[in-house]
Amino acid sequence: MFTRLRTRLTLFYGGLFGLALAFIAAFLYPMVSAQALKSAKGQLEATSKAFERIEALQTHQLRESAGISATDFGFRSAVAMAEIDPVTARTALANLHRRIGVDIAYLILPNGVVVSEPSAAELPPELIAKLMADETDHGALVLERSAYRAVAAPVLAPDNIGWLLVGARLDDAQMRSLASLTAIPIEAELLVHRGSSWMLTARSAEKRVEDVDQKARAPENDAIIEDRQVASMDGNDIRLQLSFPIAVALAPMMSLLGILLATGLVGLAILGVAAWFLARSITRPIAVLEAATRRIEDGDYSPVQIQSRDEIGRLARGFNMMVNTIEERTRTITHQALHDRETDLPNRQHFERALHEVVVESGYIYVGAIGIDRYSQIRDAIGYSNAASLVAALGGRLRERQMLAAPARLSGDIIGIAFVARSEAEAVLWLGETVTALELPLEVGRQRIDITAKAGFARLSEPSAGGQNPIDRASIALDQARKAHRKIAAFDADAYGDPVANLSLMGDMLRALASGSIFLVHQPKLNLRTGEYDGVEALVRWPHPERGHIRPDIFVPMAEETGHIRELTEWVLAQALKDQATLAAAGLSMRVSVNISGRLLGDPWLEQMVDRLAGKGLDKLCFEITETAVMNDPDRAMTQLRLFAEKGIPISIDDYGAGLSSLAYLKMMPAQELKIDRGLLAGLTANGRDTFLLRSTIDLGHGLGMKVVAEGVEDTQALAILQGLGCDLAQGYLISRPVPLPDLIRFLKENTHQTNHSLRVSQ
Amino acid sequence: MLVCLCASGTAFAATVQVEVRTPNGEPLANAVVTVSGPSSSPIATPGKLAIEQKNLQFHPYVLVVPRGASVAFPNLDQTRHHVYSFSPTGPFELKLFASGETRSVKFDKVGTIAVGCNIHDQMSAFIRVTDAPWMAITDANGVAAIPDVEAGSRVIEVWHPLQSGSQDASLKRNVTVTANAGILQSFELAVRKPLKIHSHY
Numbered sequence: 001m002f003t004r005l006r007t008r009l010t011l012f013y014g015g016l017f018g019l020a021l022a023f024i025a026a027f028l029y030p031m032v033s034a035q036a037l038k039s040a041k042g043q044l045e046a047t048s049k050a051f052e053r054i055e056a057l058q059t060h061q062l063r064e065s066a067g068i069s070a071t072d073f074g075f076r077s078a079v080a081m082a083e084i085d086p087v088t089a090r091t092a093l094a095n096l097h098r099r100i101g102v103d104i105a106y107l108i109l110p111n112g113v114v115v116s117e118p119s120a121a122e123l124p125p126e127l128i129a130k131l132m133a134d135e136t137d138h139g140a141l142v143l144e145r146s147a148y149r150a151v152a153a154p155v156l157a158p159d160n161i162g163w164l165l166v167g168a169r170l171d172d173a174q175m176r177s178l179a180s181l182t183a184i185p186i187e188a189e190l191l192v193h194r195g196s197s198w199m200l201t202a203r204s205a206e207k208r209v210e211d212v213d214q215k216a217r218a219p220e221n222d223a224i225i226e227d228r229q230v231a232s233m234d235g236n237d238i239r240l241q242l243s244f245p246i247a248v249a250l251a252p253m254m255s256l257l258g259i260l261l262a263t264g265l266v267g268l269a270i271l272g273v274a275a276w277f278l279a280r281s282i283t284r285p286i287a288v289l290e291a292a293t294r295r296i297e298d299g300d301y302s303p304v305q306i307q308s309r310d311e312i313g314r315l316a317r318g319f320n321m322m323v324n325t326i327e328e329r330t331r332t333i334t335h336q337a338l339h340d341r342e343t344d345l346p347n348r349q350h351f352e353r354a355l356h357e358v359v360v361e362s363g364y365i366y367v368g369a370i371g372i373d374r375y376s377q378i379r380d381a382i383g384y385s386n387a388a389s390l391v392a393a394l395g396g397r398l399r400e401r402q403m404l405a406a407p408a409r410l411s412g413d414i415i416g417i418a419f420v421a422r423s424e425a426e427a428v429l430w431l432g433e434t435v436t437a438l439e440l441p442l443e444v445g446r447q448r449i450d451i452t453a454k455a456g457f458a459r460l461s462e463p464s465a466g467g468q469n470p471i472d473r474a475s476i477a478l479d480q481a482r483k484a485h486r487k488i489a490a491f492d493a494d495a496y497g498d499p500v501a502n503l504s505l506m507g508d509m510l511r512a513l514a515s516g517s518i519f520l521v522h523q524p525k526l527n528l529r530t531g532e533y534d535g536v537e538a539l540v541r542w543p544h545p546e547r548g549h550i551r552p553d554i555f556v557p558m559a560e561e562t563g564h565i566r567e568l569t570e571w572v573l574a575q576a577l578k579d580q581a582t583l584a585a586a587g588l589s590m591r592v593s594v595n596i597s598g599r600l601l602g603d604p605w606l607e608q609m610v611d612r613l614a615g616k617g618l619d620k621l622c623f624e625i626t627e628t629a630v631m632n633d634p635d636r637a638m639t640q641l642r643l644f645a646e647k648g649i650p651i652s653i654d655d656y657g658a659g660l661s662s663l664a665y666l667k668m669m670p671a672q673e674l675k676i677d678r679g680l681l682a683g684l685t686a687n688g689r690d691t692f693l694l695r696s697t698i699d700l701g702h703g704l705g706m707k708v709v710a711e712g713v714e715d716t717q718a719l720a721i722l723q724g725l726g727c728d729l730a731q732g733y734l735i736s737r738p739v740p741l742p743d744l745i746r747f748l749k750e751n752t753h754q755t756n757h758s759l760r761v762s763q
Numbered sequence: 764m765l766v767c768l769c770a771s772g773t774a775f776a777a778t779v780q781v782e783v784r785t786p787n788g789e790p791l792a793n794a795v796v797t798v799s800g801p802s803s804s805p806i807a808t809p810g811k812l813a814i815e816q817k818n819l820q821f822h823p824y825v826l827v828v829p830r831g832a833s834v835a836f837p838n839l840d841q842t843r844h845h846v847y848s849f850s851p852t853g854p855f856e857l858k859l860f861a862s863g864e865t866r867s868v869k870f871d872k873v874g875t876i877a878v879g880c881n882i883h884d885q886m887s888a889f890i891r892v893t894d895a896p897w898m899a900i901t902d903a904n905g906v907a908a909i910p911d912v913e914a915g916s917r918v919i920e921v922w923h924p925l926q927s928g929s930q931d932a933s934l935k936r937n938v939t940v941t942a943n944a945g946i947l948q949s950f951e952l953a954v955r956k957p958l959k960i961h962s963h964y
Contacts, residue, residue, distance in 0.1 A: 073847075073881045080849025110930070134955065157849045158879030158887035159924060 009279035044226035066153035139233035179204035193237035342388035351408035365460035375413030458491035598629025602636035674701035678712025790905025802896035821888030
């Protein structure tokens with residue numbers, strides 16, 4: 001809810017203080033209020049006691065006044081004469097009344113007759129009865145609506161000839177003076193019980209009595225009440241009620257609480273502001289640190305500026321140190337990530353980044369991949385670390401050339417460069433100079449090393465390259481150069497094909513094999529001795545529905561790489577057998593040669609395949625196998641070839657003279673046929689070294705008991721020379737292109753019975 | 764009621780003995796007992812007809828006298844006294860007469876006369892004036908013996924200054940006195956406590 005530390009701290013301290021205040025108030029309130037009430041109660045009780053004393057004093061005074069008057073001789077004689085002369089008695093009473101200054105004065109005769117002034121209220125009979133019975137002589141008395149303190153003194157002459165009753169009114173002034181005895185503003189009231197209610201006869205409050213005439217006794221919860229029964233003469237229930245409103249009693253405490261509350265609020269406000277400032281002083285450096293961590297995420301390692309000496313200051317210093325360490329480590333890691341560890345040359349990633357930033361004003365940017373020839377051999381010879389030094393030295397040499405980006409090690413033996421050239425030709429030229437400069441001998445670990453290198457290159461942004469990486473294109477170009485044994489090669493997109501499409505090629509091939517869209521074509525072989533067509537070589541053709549005809553030299557190597565060569569070979573063998581059967585049915589029984597991939601030679605699968613087809617006329621086929629295929633694993637290859645030979649399958653050595661030739665292998669191979677590579681026929685003339693070489697080869701084949709077949713015969717001169725040299729069979733466009741089976745049958749039927757050498761060939 | 768016969772010195776007469784007690788059974792002294800009825804012999808008064816002032820007190824406290832008798836008030840104190848009575852039966856005032864002097868007052872009405880001294884409030888005495896031929900005052904034992912009461916139908920009346928109720932009321936009882944046969948009558952009379960006289964001035 002409160003995500004900011006400052007807010008939380010402020011609220012926490014403020015809340016804590018407020019809580020403490022509330023606790024103090026909650027603790028003080030009942031204590032102080034109880035104390036206030038207790039103190040008020042004490043005051044009331046003291047006042048009540050004071051009333052008792054006042055009562056005694058007044059009674060005493062009244063008694064003395066009455067006593068003196070009652071013993072006055074003249075008054076006594078008037079009292080004695082009262083029955084006979086009531087007027088004298090009444091005037092004597094009135095005189096005495098004035099003389100002693102009381103509020104009421106009565107004379108009660110022994111026979112119950114009351115002598116009083118005309119205006120005086122009538123005495124209650126109960127009082128007279130009590131007096132007669134000698135049951136009372138002082139106490140409170142209620143006459144009409146007023147209460148009095150009265151004393152009855154006997155009039156003795158010397159026996160009791162009557163009572164003189166005098167009284168002082170218990171009026172508001174008395175109540176006020178009683179109330180004023182206390183320090184607190186209490187209210188004193190005199191109440192007389194009348195039936196079910198209480199009559200108020202006097203009160204200290206400055207109000208007219210009529211207002212509260214039938215006042216009920218105040219309920220206890222409004223005021224503190226001290227209730228005192230006043231001894232009465234006439235049997236009335238008279239009460240002195242001292243009251244003190246609780247609200248008034250608590251008022252000082254309320255103001256105390258108010259002050260407490262006010263100071264508390266002021267304190268709370270001060271504390272809140274102080275806490276806010278304190279929290280800010282704490283959180284501001286933390287916020288700085290927080291901001292610094294975000295900066296670090298963005299790679300900004302600048303130190304935070306916090307100078308304080310407290311924990312936060314130490315934290316900031318630690319933080320800065322940590323940031324330094326991280327920065328250093330990051331730099332190291334970044335360097336390691338972007339550089340080759342062995343040579344400290346930039347790596348491929350670094351190179352890629354650099355390429356993104358290269359801009360030239362004119363010309364094109366080219367990416368070159370320079371590959372060191374026979375690097376693994378060199379490395380084995382001089383050791384890994386020296387080899388790394390060698391690559392580093394070459395990188396150094398390349399840096400001296402005009403480069404757009406630092407030369408980078410793309411793989412063990414490949415260094416990537418970027419350069420500018422106006423055209424591909426200029427790029428070839430520039431790269432040629434570069435490679436030449438690179439090939440200067442150099443010393444590594446006191447050894448003089450001669451190296452040669454090849455280079456491939458590609459335009460950085462080639463419009464036709466699609467999504468391909470220029471570094472990849474340059475590397476492919478290097479591969480292409482190496483394959484073609486050329487020093488420099490530009491990326492050849494056509495030769496490379498469409499790698500994305502190639503990915504699905506094998507799936508397409510398997511479907512094509514199943515659907516029969518792959519088919520065999522056959523190229524006849526002409527027997528130069530008999531003029532007959534002795535056999536055909538079966539070749540695979542694949543018309544792709546989207547890509548057109550796909551050359552075997554594209555999909556066959558791919559099938560070899562992916563292992564799908566087995567399915568292809570199986571299909572070819574089966575189809576060759578079928579086609580052979582078709583030919584035989586047409587009266588054209590002949591041997592069909594099938595190319596067996598060098599990859600499959602030595603593979604047990606091939607043996608199983610051969611076993612499976614053994615009974616289906618496999619011996620009427622011929623396996624054409626290149627000499628180099630044997631060289632990968634000569635022992636196994638030879639064993640398998642001998643096995644095939646035993647099963648009666650003829651073996652033909654294909655492409656002889658194109659690659660490395662080993663007479664030792666040639667001798668061992670159980671072959672019946674030797675096919676001379678078309679390369680030996682190029683530039684063939686009647687005389688010269690080529691003819692000599694051809695002748696030697698033909699003689700060699702014959703010498704080893706093999707028939708010799710010449711491939712790629714394209715003109716009549718070559719054919720004549722071959723015939724002259726004793727070559728057994730010829731194959732080539734001069735004789736026939738590879739053709740589908742129906743065309744082959746037609747061709748063979750048209751030419752079968754030609755016996756002379758004037759061959760009908762398409763010129 | 765206890766009746767006892769007593770021998771009497773006079774022919775055709777007998778002694779009437781009256782015993783007065785409070786309701787608590789305590790003997791009541793100073794009760795005036797009179798026996799009325801026709802009498803052939805002169806009225807005999809018990810003792811002197813005088814109330815002395817001695818030691819700031821009246822003596823006796825209660826005196827019973829026949830109507831028309833004069834009562835002497837001898838002052839035996841060193842101080843003067845101002846003896847008075849406001850009783851309507853026989854009001855009188857003997858203003859400040861000195862020590863050794865004797866004044867007399869004649870009482871012609873039947874009734875009670877409360878006697879006081881105006882300057883000494885604690886001094887109090889009562890004079891009962893009666894028409895009855897026989898009279899007496901109870902002693903400390905609450906007993907009054909009236910000798911020589913002539914036989915015949917008589918009324919015994921008992922009065923006490925502190926009796927409850929009216930001062931003029933009295934207890935009356937009809938009895939028949941037989942010659943030479945004394946009677947004992949018991950009376951019960953409620954009395955007030957004597958009024959305390961404030962003598963602090």
